[in-house]
Amino acid sequence: MNQPTRFAPVEMTSEEFRQVAHRLVDQIADFLASLPDRPVSPSHSPQEIRQVLGDASLPEKGTPAGELLSRAAELLFEYSTFNGHPRFLGYITSSATPIGALGDLLAASVNSNVGGYQLAQMASEIEAQTVRWIAEFIGYPAGSGGLLVSGGNMANIVGFLAARRAKVGWDVRQRGLLNSSGRQLFVYVSKETHTWIEKAADLFGLGTDAIRWIPTDNKQRMDPMALQKQIEDDLVGGGLPFFVVGTAGTVSTGAIDPLPQIAAICRQYNLWFHVDGAYGAFAAALPESPADIRAISEADSVASDPHKWLYSPLEAGCALVRHPQTLLDTFSYNPDYYHFEEDLAGGAIDYYAYGLQNSRGFRALKVWLGLLQAGKEGYVRMLQDDVALAAALYELADNHPELEAFTHNLSITTFRYVPAGLEAGDEAVENYLNDLNTELLERLQSSGELFVSNAVLEGKFVLRACVVNFRTTLADIEAIPEIVTRIGRRVDQEIRPEKLH
Ligand SMILES: *Cc1c(COP(=O)(O)O)cnc(C)c1O
Numbered sequence: 001m002n003q004p005t006r007f008a009p010v011e012m013t014s015e016e017f018r019q020v021a022h023r024l025v026d027q028i029a030d031f032l033a034s035l036p037d038r039p040v041s042p043s044h045s046p047q048e049i050r051q052v053l054g055d056a057s058l059p060e061k062g063t064p065a066g067e068l069l070s071r072a073a074e075l076l077f078e079y080s081t082f083n084g085h086p087r088f089l090g091y092i093t094s095s096a097t098p099i100g101a102l103g104d105l106l107a108a109s110v111n112s113n114v115g116g117y118q119l120a121q122m123a124s125e126i127e128a129q130t131v132r133w134i135a136e137f138i139g140y141p142a143g144s145g146g147l148l149v150s151g152g153n154m155a156n157i158v159g160f161l162a163a164r165r166a167k168v169g170w171d172v173r174q175r176g177l178l179n180s181s182g183r184q185l186f187v188y189v190s191k192e193t194h195t196w197i198e199k200a201a202d203l204f205g206l207g208t209d210a211i212r213w214i215p216t217d218n219k220q221r222m223d224p225m226a227l228q229k230q231i232e233d234d235l236v237g238g239g240l241p242f243f244v245v246g247t248a249g250t251v252s253t254g255a256i257d258p259l260p261q262i263a264a265i266c267r268q269y270n271l272w273f274h275v276d277g278a279y280g281a282f283a284a285a286l287p288e289s290p291a292d293i294r295a296i297s298e299a300d301s302v303a304s305d306p307h308k309w310l311y312s313p314l315e316a317g318c319a320l321v322r323h324p325q326t327l328l329d330t331f332s333y334n335p336d337y338y339h340f341e342e343d344l345a346g347g348a349i350d351y352y353a354y355g356l357q358n359s360r361g362f363r364a365l366k367v368w369l370g371l372l373q374a375g376k377e378g379y380v381r382m383l384q385d386d387v388a389l390a391a392a393l394y395e396l397a398d399n400h401p402e403l404e405a406f407t408h409n410l411s412i413t414t415f416r417y418v419p420a421g422l423e424a425g426d427e428a429v430e431n432y433l434n435d436l437n438t439e440l441l442e443r444l445q446s447s448g449e450l451f452v453s454n455a456v457l458e459g460k461f462v463l464r465a466c467v468v469n470f471r472t473t474l475a476d477i478e479a480i481p482e483i484v485t486r487i488g489r490r491v492d493q494e495i496r497p498e499k500l501h
Pocket residue numbers: 092150151152153154194196247249250251276277278279305317
């Protein structure tokens with residue numbers, strides 16, 4: 001970086017950049033080291049946090065970079081929920097690899113635009129290698145392809161759009177959803193499917209009525225008989241089924257749908273088989289995972305989320321398709337103002353042609369670095385440890401007189417607090433337990449001691465711990481029953497008199 005020769009207040013000299021960046025890196029290193037001693041989430045209200053920033057207008061004059069970065073770091077360190085904290089077990093949000101954070105700094109510094117090969121030669125190759133390694137890791141066939149996207153929602157939407165293009169039987173890109181047959185399109189998902197399907201059905205013109213919510217068994221897995229019956233009924237009724245989603249690791253409880261049976265049904269009726277493995281796909285690399293997960297290999301498309309169980313910093317989702325051509329068929333338009341075809345002829349990938357985005361950041365770098373730093377063996381060990389910790393929590397809850405364990409699948413365990421002497425089962429008591437555990441969850445989340453989330457299982461509000469966290473240890477898990485019952489007893493004392501007579 002040279003001395004600026006024009007007015008460019010966003011430029012930095014090399015010396016300034018070096019100083020400011022070293023200082024920031026020191027602050028980040030201290031922050032990461034101090035995580036276990038910090039509250040996992042802040043106890044401030046939104047009003048308090050907003051007040052810290054104040055309501056001033058955009059300043060007329062600039063401020064030196066060093067000052068700003070120090071202040072930004074302090075603000076974020078003070079007023080954030082830390083998913084990198086060993087006791088963060090909420091939602092399916094992971095601790096982030098430090099190498100991924102550094103990778104993002106490097107990616108932003110080179111600032112490759114991974115939309116076109118000519119703008120991002122090495123970055124495009126690294127993305128292609130990352131996609132191939134993710135496919136290998138989860139047992140998806142060689143010759144498949146895909147790209148990195150912002151997350152699981154987008155990865156699922158890519159699969160949905162590829163299916164719509166490939167299966168409806170007319171040129172949907174030109175004619176839209178109007179078709180001479182007038183047949184209504186249908187998509188099939190279990191009741192436990194993540195809400196992305198509603199966004200997709202709505203935004204891409206089908207409407208949410210096109211979603212057939214197939215019932216699940218008592219383990220939250222799609223009932224394949226019910227799926228087949230619904231497809232048959234819709235065909236008889238003149239509908240046009242085209243897309244079925246099997247989930248590998250549901251968002252509530254980590255259940256794995258019966259993927260082999262779903263795959264067989266899709267083959268029988270010529271439907272697109274998509275697997276939502278945003279959270280769970282990576283568990284396909286563990287030899288001890290339920291056998292059904294292996295049928296990911298039969299899917300036409302798979303969504304996975306490196307920012308979940310590969311611990312990549314946000315954002316990084318990955319959309320895979322069995323045949324890369326199906327993505328070009330769906331997304332490529334070859335406009336006059338891009339002259340990238342010669343790249344394609346030379347085997348170069350122009351990612352803008354494979355997905356929704358045009359300009360694209362270099363998301364793959366942080367994923368690629370993590371994969372190489374840990375290796376396949378390292379990742380398998382970390383995932384196995386997460387699963388083992390979730391299993392340990394299930395055992396602890398199951399054996400505790402004031403805790404009731406519900407489910408354990410992959411690295412998700414659900415349980416709830418039941419005060420001593422209260423008999424679950426009676427309707428009034430069940431309603432009270434829902435109120436109690438709802439309030440308990442809020443208190444836990446603002447306690448700073450532990451961050452869990454919730455699920456609702458057959459009308460019961462339960463606490464849900466998702467161990468997607470390479471910093472969580474057995475000691476953190478063993479601390480949970482004491483924290484939950486201590487805060488639970490306090491809430492029970494406070495609210496029982498008014499809620500349960
Ligand atoms: C998290 C999740 C999603 C959504 O992924 P984002 O990365 O949050 O967009 C979709 N499906 C399942 C099963 C998930 O766990």
